[in-house]
Amino acid sequence: MSAKRTTDTMVLDRRSFLGGAAAAVLMPVTLGFAAGRADAAAAVGAYIRIDASNTVTLITGQTEMGQGIGSGLAQIMAEELMLDWAQVRFEHAPVNPALYGLPGWGLQLTGGSTSTMMWYAPLRSASAIAAWRLRAAAALTFGGLVEQWTLVAGGNVKHASYGVKTFASVLGKVASTPVPGSAPFAGTKRIVGQRVRRIDLAAKVDGSAKFGMDVMLPGMVFASVVHCPALTGTVKSCPTRASGALAVVNLGNAVGVVASNTWNAMRIASTLQSKITWTLPANPALLDSGSLASAAQALQAAATPANLKVFETAGSPDGKTGTIDATYIAPFLAHACMEVMNATVSVTKTNGAVTLVELWLPTQGQSFVPGTVRSVPGLANLADAQIKVNSMLCGGGFGRKIEQDYVLQAVKLALTVGKPVKLTWSRPQDFKNDKYRPYASMRVRLGGDANGIGGLVYRNVSASISFQQGANPEDTGAVAGAVKLPYAIANRRIEFAPLPTAIPLGYWRSVGESYNTFAIESAIDELALALNQDPIDYRLRMLGADPRASRVLQTLKASPRYTGMAAAKRGAAFLKGFNSYVALALEIAPDNGSRIRVTKAHYVIDCGLVINPDAVEAQMQGGLAHGLYSALYNRVTFANGVPQVQNFSNYRVLTARDMPQVTVDIIEGDPTTTMPGGVGETGVPCVAPALANAYHRLSGTRVRELPFYPGATMSED
């Protein structure tokens, strides 16, 4: 499907942009304000809306999916407009990548922990300019000069003669104000850096928050789907009706069932499975985890595997790597968002021709939705204005909701039935038709002495997202977490060999770091132990050139949270990634005989400028949980293309019982020089290596293949 190909190709570029994210935000960006009066007025209205009651709403292209981004960005706006937090709101923007896309990328998507990183400077400038224009509008409305009007906290402006006026009272003149290239910052730190309460949470404790799955439209019908049991299989033939169903629709990659309620649709869809014939995938070996593991092993053993790409090379590492030669394995994983894939679509026809497609979506990938709609036969010529996307709250995303598969199905269903349709996948369909986190085999050869690593040869063999899509031999996604390491390693070679597979792949929270950090931080621990070195001191000796990295590890080592953990049960790991620095120490204990549980977890994070410390802590707590259940319990295996996962019952995740106390030390960056780093993904990568390192202390056994307890079920305790 060519439209899909195009969108995926755009998605994968985000990794190559990540390295440039810091540079992009350091440049003053004025968001098209220089484009002239008409554009500028629209731009003020596009990001910031002030209503008659003096409520100020940030309109953002970034999707709120739990990470608190709506509130965090609204804090940046509120700071420069000197608002009271109670008068601040946020809402999701319509699709308009030129206006709402990540500055510098022009892509309206949420991922890679880029939202705050990339929006901080432009949004701050835009807000300061808006503040200046409100002062100028006050001068036009009441008299005086812009310089005589000052901002007053609470959404007001003040003049010595005219007194205090609300923003709302000057709105009529905003469009008549000039647009400065820049404007002074309020710089009061009333709101940025404060633990303000998230705007979206009140609606999340009383059931009123609207997720994609909660959309209700007049005359709506309800749908569900059944896909081929084997991944990538397609419909050869299917019934055209079923008892109790309003419609049965061949969607190409699945059969859709439309019914009077979602339960009926799901139930009928699952009973249809036996009546559908499928065109099965041609090469099941490419869809079989056992075959793939053997293929990965062969690629590790080969001197020069096909399509080998060397990402970094320095000095002459061969011959200096004798101490450790270990291969680490990370499995395919599911996203398992709490909210399954769903989409609601309404198609309007005028004189038999489609004139509007309106969608209500939980989506992280707004940029790609218009292309998805236009890929449907008959809709290719719709104009942008004829495709209206309402971005709903996401009940988790973790990278899955960038994808367009569920959106495409819902558009086809709505077009076919001629009524608004809400498509909701069943949980088993969601697990079995994910875009899985790639499997990765990572061989690490490492040697050195007490002063540091003498040589590192690293080979990642993985089912690469970008390689599978064929547009790019490989961006840095597959080796992120193994390249640009903060440690001084004079002799090194970092290689990547793609593992051919047909299993659909997708970005998963913390992307390449989710597996490479496991291998690197485990191997360094192994080397330190082999050399009788303290693992933290050993890392510090290689971090002399990176003061922020050093400070994070030194802070961890000095923390009573760290020294209070029993050394014989403790493990640590470190990550420099997403423009942040994170150290994690865990303490573990035996649990239920053969298993372990984490009893304590302590993070030290330097994520640069902090917008909301409470949100940073929440993301570390969430990252710990996500990393922990994944490392302990989860993998998805495939038997000739059939995913061996069904539901949460055999894909064990965390419950309250298994959640340790997580503590967080935040190192505040200098607000005059540091920019915000990423937070949403940075809590995850250190969990697996810290766990493996702690487990080695406890048991003497080194776990190099994740998960610790494959096959764990939800009910066993």
Place this chain on the structure above:
Amino acid sequence: MAQISFKLNGVAKTVTVDSPETPLLWVLRDQLGLTGTKYGCGIEVCGACTVLINGEPEKSCDASIGEVAGKSVMTIEALKTDPLGARLQAAWLEHQVPQCGFCQSGMLMAAFGRLKAGESRASTASSLSNICQCGTFQRMKEAILGLPGVA
């Protein structure tokens, strides 16, 4: 077609359903528009669909509308009408518990049902079996343990 009468959030309700087998979850969501109660797994594992039936926390994905006839159902939308429920919600906000929020209705209803029935805060906090993929467990526990005026 079947007609089922029950009490919903304190108000008498009669619904007409295709089948009395239809889970309460989907009658609430698709037919009555009470979308605060969520679908997460459909097999009584995740707890996202938790409501109170005659005061007991129950998974509404597994309770058929037929079984509910004559009983009293309370959903997240009515939690604030109970003083303990309102305090629980306030504690949730005080501790900024939710992230994505999708599991939170079920989490709150499960905690409320137990506390209301007299279970201790400590026991409730440590034994809720609800799944939260955002990992809000620590704050959930802190919110429950800090609840004033409860054993």
